[in-house]
Amino acid sequence: ITISPQQIRDNQVVLEKEQLHYLTRVLRLSDGDKFIVMDGVGKWWLTSLQSEYGEILEALEVQTELKVSISLLLALPKGNGFDDVVRICTELGVDTIVPIISERTLLNPSSQKLERWRRIAAEAAEQSERAFVPTIYEPVSFTQGLNLFEAEQKYICEGRGDNPHLLKCWRQVGEGQLKIVIAIGPEGGWSQEELENAVNAGFKMVSLGRRILRAVTAPFVVLSILAAEMEN
Numbered sequence: 001i002t003i004s005p006q007q008i009r010d011n012q013v014v015l016e017k018e019q020l021h022y023l024t025r026v027l028r029l030s031d032g033d034k035f036i037v038m039d040g041v042g043k044w045w046l047t048s049l050q051s052e053y054g055e056i057l058e059a060l061e062v063q064t065e066l067k068v069s070i071s072l073l074l075a076l077p078k079g080n081g082f083d084d085v086v087r088i089c090t091e092l093g094v095d096t097i098v099p100i101i102s103e104r105t106l107l108n109p110s111s112q113k114l115e116r117w118r119r120i121a122a123e124a125a126e127q128s129e130r131a132f133v134p135t136i137y138e139p140v141s142f143t144q145g146l147n148l149f150e151a152e153q154k155y156i157c158e159g160r161g162d163n164p165h166l167l168k169c170w171r172q173v174g175e176g177q178l179k180i181v182i183a184i185g186p187e188g189g190w191s192q193e194e195l196e197n198a199v200n201a202g203f204k205m206v207s208l209g210r211r212i213l214r215a216v217t218a219p220f221v222v223l224s225i226l227a228a229e230m231e232n
C-alpha cells in the first residue's frame with residue numbers, strides 16, 4: 001500500500017481506516033501477516049500487521065526507476081483518454097506529467113480530474129513496483145509549460161515535416177543526461193506559432209516515425225523508445 005511519509009512514527013505505520021479495511025477485508029490479512037508499504041518518494045518497507053498498525057520489519061531496496069528523469073508536457077486530449085495516458089506512462093517510468101492547455105485544446109479539466117489522475121498514478125506506481133509516484137501537475141498553458149523545467153534535452157514531437165527521429169537524437173546525446181522534457185500535441189496538432197515558440201525556448205522538433213499517431217498513443221511510444229535505451 002502507499003502511505004504518506006507522515007504516517008510513519010518510530011518503527012510503525014499508522015494505518016488509515018480505508019487502508020486497514022483494504023488489508024484486512026480485501027486482502028484478508030491477519031495480525032502477523034506481512035505486506036509492503038511504499039511512501040511514493042523512494043522508500044519501501046516490509047511490514048507486519050499488528051492490529052491497527054503496521055510494524056516495520058525492514059527497508060527494501062527498489063531499483064525500478066529509469067536512469068534519466070522524463071517529464072512529459074501533454075496537451076490534454078478530449079474525453080477520458082488521459083486516464084490511460086497517466087496509468088500507462090506511470091508503468092513505463094515517467095517522472096512528471098504536465099497537462100497542457102494548448103491552442104487546439106480548450107478543455108480545462110475539473111479539480112476532481114486532477115485528483116483522479118493523481119490517484120491513478122499512485123495505483124499504477126504501486127502495481128509497477130516503482131519507488132516514486134510520478135508528479136502530476138495542475139494544467140498549465142503551453143507557454144508556462146515550455147518554461148517549467150531546466151532540462152538538458154528538450155524535445156517537441158511533430159509528425160509533419162522532415163524532423164529527425166527521437167531515437168536518433170537521443171542516441172547522439174543519451175549517456176550522462178539527467179533530465180529530459182518532451183512535449184506532445186493534441187488531436188489537432190500544434191499550431192505553427194507553438195512550434196516556433198518551442199524551438200525558441202530550446203526544444204528540438206523530433207519525429208516518432210512516418211505514421212501519425214493518436215495524441216494518446218504518442219506518449220507510450222516516446223516512453224517505450226527511451227526506456228528501452230535506458231534499461232541496461
Ligand code: SAM
Binds near residue numbers: 159207
Ligand atoms: N492533425 C495533427 C497533425 O497534423 O499534426 C495530428 C496530431 S497527432 C494526432 C497528436 C500529437 O502526437 C502531435 O501533435 C505530435 O506531438 C504527436 N505525434 C503523433 N504522431 C507523431 C509522429 N509520427 N512523429 C512525431 N510526433 C507525433
